[in-house]
Amino acid sequence: MKMIKYSFGLLMGALIFLSSCRDFVEPNIPYTDFDTAAYLRTISRTSTTFNFFNLANSKFALTLEAVDAEDGNTVETVEIRVRHRRLIPGVGLEYTPANDVLVRTLQKSDFAPNSESRFLRVSFEIPASEAISAVGLTPAQIEGADVFEFRLVLNDKFGRRFSSDNVTTNVAGAPFYASPFQYNVSVICPSDLAGTYNFTQSNMQSIYGSCPGTISGTTTFTAIASTPGAYRITDGTFGFWNCYGDSWGSGNVRINDACGKLTMSGSDKYSASYSMTVVSVNAQDLVIQWLNSDGETGLVTIKSNSGKPWPAGLR
Template structure:
């Protein structure tokens, strides 16, 4: 009987302890400077990339939930700051502005409201690429594919405290429950969608003046912006030798800069130079290390269009 009472007492104690922990989970938020505080749980990342080819329509958008012992009511303002960075080979990261992040938008307590999914207050915001560029003092012409915009949040509560990426703990920033990093990295990406079969026209005097037509297939690989070419000589071998082309040559699209890599079945490598480009077609000169060459125009399929290549 004594053992039964002892076991029952432990069980009750454990239940009370767990209940107590659950009741105090929200205010007891571990920061480097505070034992209690507030954080901004990431509910939805609507948009976290900028399209290099369409910066005018690109934006950064989040839905956040303010979590504290007052169900989010302690939040006074949230500053959204931004800084642009670029990785320069042999140099490292270069930041603009170099002095540090600048505020691009400030949310007030009135921007947070009730929701049907939890008791905490939520807010959603959108920052356009144009707003981010203006904040850091850059224009679209200054941007390159692979650039990154670092957005960081600073939560100011009505008690005069500030919570940000500098004092946030690892549990809050990286924990699945908290999901509140206080910083978000928005990359400038270069979508590439050249996979498909296209009609081409080629002119070459490699084996006598000739203009010939055909079709070529670009097949996407596991590397973004890289495509295998079904015939990297674009019919020249058939025209000159009556032979089918063979090998493994790729067309590489790096933010509109087209290059060739790889070799044919004889070990010769290929290169290309784009000479003209519009939405309906693009033209380039190609040559391989054997000395074969030609000028090729690739035509967009009906209802499709190309970006401007270079």
């Protein structure tokens, strides 16, 4: 009898437990009354940089998909807003203007069906010139590494507003949603100086030896993958040491291209440091004066290669 009572108690306890679990996993919630939102899925980032050397032809361009309970049909407008950002060394970030401004508004009619999904899509382009004008600047005031912050604001037919200030982290960053509502467009300075060039050198001076007249040879600029715009060069003295019986050896000197501003850095096998000044430049000739901390120097004319002139704007 004692065993029967014990077994009956276990059975009742199990039934109560299972009943409580069932109530937990299937709550009585009116799902049909849930409010649903809307977001803009990023389908393609066609262009998200501005070329410092070609602002006239640069653009910010996206393809977006409107996702909501009505396959994108709740969207009324999408505001495209922008502001300019610059990092001031020792100061911090400077914004122009302080708050973003409207640069364009997409209408519901701009969204159209597509063959890849049931949601409506739109593609747009904002020329760099339009963004620059919208923030109250001119192309001459733009610098390499500047950033244009583009922010989207989706307004729907229910009077609701969705943007970067009320989107969840998951919707903004998860690959499925891909809806940050904000896109940072950097002003970049593409650099393409890698190659082997002919040079001539004159006006060489040193306390260790001399090399009167002119010498010539080739130098190779090798791009450094880890540092965009940096190029390791074959010989920081451009053959000057050969004149008095020495050789370059294990020296490591580079030329750096920062939006067209050329500098030299690094050191030779004796730990002497290197710098340079751009004397003049045109499509055919880049003329530099190199100098090391041992007082050695030379005037070098580096010839461009056929079909690849020195870029305009080098200095």
